[in-house]
Amino acid sequence: MNDNAYPSSLELLVAGQWRGLAGRDSLPVVNPATQQEIGRLPVATDADIDEALAAAQAAFESWSRTSAWQRAAVLHQAARLIDARRDRIAHLLTLENGKPLADAQGEIDRVLEALQYCAEEAKRAYGRILPPRAPLLVQSTVKRAIGPVAALVPWNFPVFLAARKVAAALAAGCTVVLKPAEETPAACVELVRAFVDAGVPPGALNLLYGVPARISQRLIASPVIRKISFTGSVPVGRLLATQAAQHLKPCTMELGGHAPVIVFDDVDVDKAARACAAFKFRNAGQVCLSPSRFYVQSGVQEAFTRRLTELAKALRVGDGLLPDTQMGPLQNARRLEAASRLVEQAHGEGARVETGGGRLGRQGFFFAPTVLSQVPASARILAEEPFCPVAPIVGFDTFDEAIAQANATEFGLAAYAFTQRLDRAAEFTERIEAGWIGVNSFTPSLSDAPIGGMKDSGLGYEGGPEGLDAYMHIRFISQANA
Numbered sequence: 001m002n003d004n005a006y007p008s009s010l011e012l013l014v015a016g017q018w019r020g021l022a023g024r025d026s027l028p029v030v031n032p033a034t035q036q037e038i039g040r041l042p043v044a045t046d047a048d049i050d051e052a053l054a055a056a057q058a059a060f061e062s063w064s065r066t067s068a069w070q071r072a073a074v075l076h077q078a079a080r081l082i083d084a085r086r087d088r089i090a091h092l093l094t095l096e097n098g099k100p101l102a103d104a105q106g107e108i109d110r111v112l113e114a115l116q117y118c119a120e121e122a123k124r125a126y127g128r129i130l131p132p133r134a135p136l137l138v139q140s141t142v143k144r145a146i147g148p149v150a151a152l153v154p155w156n157f158p159v160f161l162a163a164r165k166v167a168a169a170l171a172a173g174c175t176v177v178l179k180p181a182e183e184t185p186a187a188c189v190e191l192v193r194a195f196v197d198a199g200v201p202p203g204a205l206n207l208l209y210g211v212p213a214r215i216s217q218r219l220i221a222s223p224v225i226r227k228i229s230f231t232g233s234v235p236v237g238r239l240l241a242t243q244a245a246q247h248l249k250p251c252t253m254e255l256g257g258h259a260p261v262i263v264f265d266d267v268d269v270d271k272a273a274r275a276c277a278a279f280k281f282r283n284a285g286q287v288c289l290s291p292s293r294f295y296v297q298s299g300v301q302e303a304f305t306r307r308l309t310e311l312a313k314a315l316r317v318g319d320g321l322l323p324d325t326q327m328g329p330l331q332n333a334r335r336l337e338a339a340s341r342l343v344e345q346a347h348g349e350g351a352r353v354e355t356g357g358g359r360l361g362r363q364g365f366f367f368a369p370t371v372l373s374q375v376p377a378s379a380r381i382l383a384e385e386p387f388c389p390v391a392p393i394v395g396f397d398t399f400d401e402a403i404a405q406a407n408a409t410e411f412g413l414a415a416y417a418f419t420q421r422l423d424r425a426a427e428f429t430e431r432i433e434a435g436w437i438g439v440n441s442f443t444p445s446l447s448d449a450p451i452g453g454m455k456d457s458g459l460g461y462e463g464g465p466e467g468l469d470a471y472m473h474i475r476f477i478s479q480a481n482a
């Protein structure tokens with residue numbers, strides 16, 4: 001078998017045992033660049049789910065009492081194995097997600113960083129010694145692993161988003177039942193394999209695929225699961241948070257975004273447009289932090305629109321495996337339909353299509369990099385998360401007008417501004433409602449920085465010490481001499 005070939009049948013991991021298609025229903029995995037079926041995925045049965053839960057419970061006893069330094073050693077070894085296998089994992093990622101190979105390699109770099117960061121940071125899970133209320137009394141707080149975790153992730157950065165949860169949970173001493181997206185399973189299988197080969201004990205990490213609502217419901221309702229960590233859309237996040245609330249279980253919700261970019265009239269237009277084009281069309285716009293609404297001040301509106309349009313037109317769209325490709329297809333037919341619908345609606349609402357606007361070719365989920373100008377403030381595309389390579393441009397005159405429009409959605413994940421004036425930058429960072437803010441810059445999420453949405457974009461944080469704290473419970477201990 002070619003080393004990079006997509007596995008024709010994929011596997012679940014339950015209680016340290018790889019389980020294949022035999023005796024299970026299956027789902028197709030489709031290459032978004034060709035629309036061809038490339039593999040089949042087993043659907044977890046209720047018995048698989050229950051056995052994964054029992055295994056996560058049993059493994060928690062020993063894994064949570066393994067020292068943070070030993071757990072770190074396992075994570076570092078997993079990072080070394082992933083690095084050694086990176087070409088194969090990146091290739092699988094491109095085949096199932098569509099992103100260009102160089103971007104898939106970049107995602108692997110971020111996986112390594114997440115593992116290394118969590119391994120080291122968990123060694124610093126310090127408690128506190130309180131000033132005692134009486135002599136010879138020791139009063140302290142300690143952080144302890146919260147328990148087995150249910151982790152659910154989407155398909156846009158399937159390996160990184162899974163790695164970030166698994167690394168933080170395992171480093172903190174938790175065990176995990178992971179359910180990645182059914183659309184992009186193989187790279188996650190390899191991620192999990194690396195953890196197993198690195199010495200994560202049987203049951204400490206379980207991997208399920210299948211019918212998402214059935215799996216999540218069973219996991220959340222189980223008394224074994226003590227924490228839910230979800231990355232995905234707002235509607236599914238709301239559903240899972242409601243289920244978690246019924247069982248009084250803490251949850252971390254990393255949900256959708258609709259990031260505004262305010263471009264002020266004092267900018268270097270070419271520089272700003274280049275930065276915006278590079279981040280906008282990354283992963284074909286399927287990024288939660290993607291700039292997705294451009295508010296451009298009147299003085300530079302025309303020049304900015306022209307330059308962004310030129311840059312969008314120049315992008316080479318194609319199969320992610322081809323070396324020249326800068327933007328791949330959308331990951332699935334649902335995104336292609338949503339992109340077409342949002343552009344049609346915007347056009348009907350008065351927007352002008354500067355470039356792109358529709359599907360490219362007849363095979364593969366390719367959508368042209370699109371720039372829309374003169375978009376009215378009431379347009380649907382400014383309210384609904386687009387998650388596609390479409391850049392709607394809206395004009396504005398005053399600072400207050402721009403901030404009001406930027407804050408006028410239910411989302412509050414990321415926001416950006418381009419200006420050379422410090423007063424504008426300072427006021428923007430103070431008044432904008434977002435958890436991830438960029439001034440004259442875009443930064444993908446970092447392992448050592450907390451990312452957390454405001455408003456409907458989420459609850460809690462991932463990344464940084466805050467991300468590890470999310471997997472720990474704080475206990476107060478008062479100990480006196482007998």
Ligand code: NAD
Pocket residue numbers: 152153154155156157161179180181182212213214216217231232233234236237239253254255256257287288385387413451453457458
């Ligand atoms: P999604 O919510 O449809 O799916 C995410 C996960 O939930 C997948 O594992 C999926 O199988 C599962 N799921 C889907 N329906 C479910 C249901 N009814 N019950 C239980 N589980 C269910 O999201 P998506 O379309 O795959 O991903 C894109 C979304 O993820 C976008 O909204 C994007 O902004 C968001 N996202 C957020 C972040 C962040 O850090 N805030 C990062 C990446 C993506």
